[in-house]
Amino acid sequence: MPKATVEAPSNIAFIKYWGAKDLDEAIPAGPSLSMTLQRCASRTTAVFHEGEDGPDEVLVAHNTDDLAPAGDAFRRPIVRHLRRLCKWAGRHGRFQIATRNSFPSSAGLASSASGFAALTLAVLRAFGVAPDRATQSVLARQSGSGSAARSVMGGYVAWPEGDRHAARQVAPHDHWDLRDVIALVETAPKKVASRDGHRRANTSPFFEKRLSLLPERMQQAAAAIETREFEALGEVIETDGVELHLITMSSVPPIFYWMPATLAVLEAVRELRAEGVPAYSTMDAGANVHVICEPHHEEQVARRLSRVDGVLEVIRDRVGPGPRTDVEPLL
Numbered sequence: 001m002p003k004a005t006v007e008a009p010s011n012i013a014f015i016k017y018w019g020a021k022d023l024d025e026a027i028p029a030g031p032s033l034s035m036t037l038q039r040c041a042s043r044t045t046a047v048f049h050e051g052e053d054g055p056d057e058v059l060v061a062h063n064t065d066d067l068a069p070a071g072d073a074f075r076r077p078i079v080r081h082l083r084r085l086c087k088w089a090g091r092h093g094r095f096q097i098a099t100r101n102s103f104p105s106s107a108g109l110a111s112s113a114s115g116f117a118a119l120t121l122a123v124l125r126a127f128g129v130a131p132d133r134a135t136q137s138v139l140a141r142q143s144g145s146g147s148a149a150r151s152v153m154g155g156y157v158a159w160p161e162g163d164r165h166a167a168r169q170v171a172p173h174d175h176w177d178l179r180d181v182i183a184l185v186e187t188a189p190k191k192v193a194s195r196d197g198h199r200r201a202n203t204s205p206f207f208e209k210r211l212s213l214l215p216e217r218m219q220q221a222a223a224a225i226e227t228r229e230f231e232a233l234g235e236v237i238e239t240d241g242v243e244l245h246l247i248t249m250s251s252v253p254p255i256f257y258w259m260p261a262t263l264a265v266l267e268a269v270r271e272l273r274a275e276g277v278p279a280y281s282t283m284d285a286g287a288n289v290h291v292i293c294e295p296h297h298e299e300q301v302a303r304r305l306s307r308v309d310g311v312l313e314v315i316r317d318r319v320g321p322g323p324r325t326d327v328e329p330l331l
């Protein structure tokens with residue numbers, strides 16, 4: 001029975017994907033750029049029962065080692081993606097899927113990016129096919145999770161590129177060791193799903209303005225990565241992170257992802273900078289804050305964030321090389 005296991009990391013966007021031209025295929029309205037992480041990852045095993053009819057089986061381990069059948073809301077988009085991948089490959093059969101996150105799945109971190117990247121890559125391996133990275137990226141984004149398009153590769157990743165809207169690596173992970181110190185201030189699932197946020201984005205009067213600013217911002221970020229200029233990159237990261245929330249708060253109806261502790265962490269990061277510690281913050285569609293810094297400041301940043309009122313946990317991650325296959329299967 002063809003079986004494959006892949007561990008794919010999550011990623012943190014320095015320039016955010018928010019708003020889509022086609023939401024089902026995850027064709028973004030604007031460009032984005034991210035850093036692929038290392039520790040925060042999803043591991044997925046896919047067993048392909050070729051030629052067999054019957055329902056796909058989806059098992060998930062939520063914050064435990066024990067696998068259990070997934071609930072309907074979790075299972076449905078996975079099964080849809082399995083059918084899409086079968087169609088793409090011209091194969092017929094049913095799957096057994098098992099998946100587990102290395103980080104608490106309720107932590108409001110981007111588990112769909114790592115989850116759909118791992119699922120896509122595990123299924124391709126179970127099929128015995130090895131399409132190029134761009135094709136892997138396209139297949140991952142067709143899950144509907146656009147950020148998954150960036151998680152199929154390591155290092156620093158821009159998306160979309162070309163007619164197929166694939167992601168492209170702008171620099172490998174060993175080009176520049178950056179750290180992501182994550183201040184968890186909320187562990188409940190986000191109040192408004194990214195999908196609804198994307199749908200609402202263009203109701204903000206500032207959305208078109210944001211799109212017009214993004215090409216230059218992408219260039220600034222790519223140049224700062226190439227030359228390893230941390231402050232220059234940090235300024236772009238922080239500007240864009242706040243701007244995503246400006247769009248959400250001015251959408252109709254508005255979405256407020258921040259919590260009081262989010263603002264307290266942002267303040268702590270500004271204080272760190274005033275004390276001479278270069279660190280810059282960014283938030284995805286949630287209240288948690290990712291603080292980006294260089295390795296020699298990580299300890300100090302982590303210590304400060306853990307003292308902020310309302311911070312439940314500090315997770316330390318770093319730029320990573322991308323998906324791995326040398327991992328223990330879950331089935």
Ligand code: DP6
Binds near residue numbers: 113198
């Ligand atoms: C704010 O549509 O990829 O993280 O499927 O929930 O991960 P999920 O969302 P997706 O949108 C990502 C939105 C973002 C910014 C980003 O990662 O670029």
